[in-house]
Amino acid sequence: MKRIGVVGAGTMGAGVSQLFAAAGHEVVLVDVEASALDRAREAIARGVRLMPLVRPAEPRRDPDEVVGRVRFTTDLEELRAADRVVENVTEKWEVKRRLYPELDRICPPGATFGVNTSAIPITRIAALTRRPADVVGTHFMNPAPLKPTVEVIRGFHTSDRTVELTRELLAGAGRDCVVVSDSPGFVTNRVMMLTVNEAVFLLHEGVSTAGDVDRLFKECFGHAMGPLETADLIGLDTVLYSLEVLYGELNESKYRPCTLLRAMVDAGLLGRKSGRGFHTYEEGR
Numbered sequence: 001m002k003r004i005g006v007v008g009a010g011t012m013g014a015g016v017s018q019l020f021a022a023a024g025h026e027v028v029l030v031d032v033e034a035s036a037l038d039r040a041r042e043a044i045a046r047g048v049r050l051m052p053l054v055r056p057a058e059p060r061r062d063p064d065e066v067v068g069r070v071r072f073t074t075d076l077e078e079l080r081a082a083d084r085v086v087e088n089v090t091e092k093w094e095v096k097r098r099l100y101p102e103l104d105r106i107c108p109p110g111a112t113f114g115v116n117t118s119a120i121p122i123t124r125i126a127a128l129t130r131r132p133a134d135v136v137g138t139h140f141m142n143p144a145p146l147k148p149t150v151e152v153i154r155g156f157h158t159s160d161r162t163v164e165l166t167r168e169l170l171a172g173a174g175r176d177c178v179v180v181s182d183s184p185g186f187v188t189n190r191v192m193m194l195t196v197n198e199a200v201f202l203l204h205e206g207v208s209t210a211g212d213v214d215r216l217f218k219e220c221f222g223h224a225m226g227p228l229e230t231a232d233l234i235g236l237d238t239v240l241y242s243l244e245v246l247y248g249e250l251n252e253s254k255y256r257p258c259t260l261l262r263a264m265v266d267a268g269l270l271g272r273k274s275g276r277g278f279h280t281y282e283e284g285r
Ligand SMILES: NC(=O)c1ccc[n+]([C@@H]2O[C@H](COP(=O)([O-])OP(=O)(O)OC[C@H]3O[C@@H](n4cnc5c(N)ncnc54)[C@H](O)[C@@H]3O)[C@@H](O)[C@H]2O)c1
Pocket: 007, 008, 009, 010, 011, 012, 013, 030, 031, 032, 033, 036, 087, 088, 089, 090, 091, 092, 095, 099, 116, 117, 118, 119, 139, 140, 141, 142, 233, 234, 235, 238, 242
């Protein structure tokens, strides 16, 4: 059993906490917003309760027991005994930039930092700490408790030890990993964000409806979800911030976020987490 610090209790932090708590670890989940912690507590309990329906082969867990392994707190100092940290705060450089020196100060020597970012280079984040060898990208897919594989990103200074400890931790939670080199958006989001943004442009230009864009991908290509449903699942704010990172980092106009996406974020239409995005949701459906 390890002491896992999870920072950020939004869409990803809740899922990552559920995954590690269900695997028997002690989790300290930190957020600046108490309301995010309340929502995460409910999401974890609901996720564990629904697991037998969506993954019947996985061992059954007691929701209270899993939630009981998570300590919910707004105090970052509670990470002082963490062996491993997985950070999932907002996809904004300013937010991550302020957090990492604090994590570096608080966490014990030898603790590894897994960065769950959609697009920000791991090497840049590692440079905010005095332990760049201990920093690695752990790009979990959403929803984290249901996805079998994690994209692990080796930053310029990431050590073999850190990659191996990360692989071990993920394997202990029944997860495989694919290790890639550092680059904005890595492999998955360099491609995925481009596809999602282009689908938003198609909608904006009136070429098709949101429902039909998604149907084409599901029924013609056999994808489990269409690109606009995927955007709703990720969170439209996170998609926008990721495109802004890719646009700025790669200086490529093809990553310019569609104005419709920006307008929807301004209007508070964030996808599943707000109940409305390209589609409308009730209680996560
Ligand atoms: N949503 C996805 O599908 C997805 C998938 C993989 C990776 N990611 C990445 O994971 C990270 C989190 O994404 P998300 O979708 O969960 O975002 P989110 O907006 O749902 O949650 C972010 C949380 O971070 C909290 N936060 C902000 N600053 C903080 C700080 N200094 N300390 C502690 N908590 C803080 C916020 O209060 C919020 O609860 C982002 O970097 C994102 O790019 C997202």
